[in-house]
Amino acid sequence: MKTKHKKSVLFVCTGNMCRSVIAEYLFRALLEQRSENRVRVTSAGTAALEGFGPSDNAMRVLKEYGVDATGHATAHLTEALCLDADVICCMTHVHLSTVRSLSPSLRGRSHLLTEFAEANTEAEIDDPMGGSIETYREVTRIIDGCLPRLADFVLEEG
Secondary structure, eight states: OOOOOOEEEEEEESSSSSHHHHHHHHHHHHHHHTTOOSEEEEEEETTOOTTOOOOHHHHHHHHHTTOOOTTOOOOBOOHHHHHTOSEEEESSHHHHHHHHHHOGGGGGGEEEGGGGSTTOOOOOOOOOTTSOHHHHHHHHHHHHHHHHHHHHHHHHHO
């Protein structure tokens, strides 16, 4: 009988206060709905200062989805975090390049999150920081639309 090992998914954006937090907590909620506990989900930012909470609008849109990210503390992206992840989902091509520059071994496991959208695009997910609540809602809809196929991908590999 094959043992199911815990997988790890890392979401990456710039400040780890908006996009990657939204992705992390929505993905956790999706996995919980599927009664799936084989995946560890984290997030980090390429320019994040450590220890801050999510933006107010990120918290607000997550609550609209029935998700609470109260305990989140920002984390700065490190090579160790990336090497510990089985799948790394980035919001932009710059984030993807930053991740891949940390180690050659990260190329195969790092992706744009939108690669998992129904349309399988290479679109970037714009930073909503400083934008209206509607901007955050649109970003959240884009992120949420990518997560079911990401979950299928991660769980198929397990």
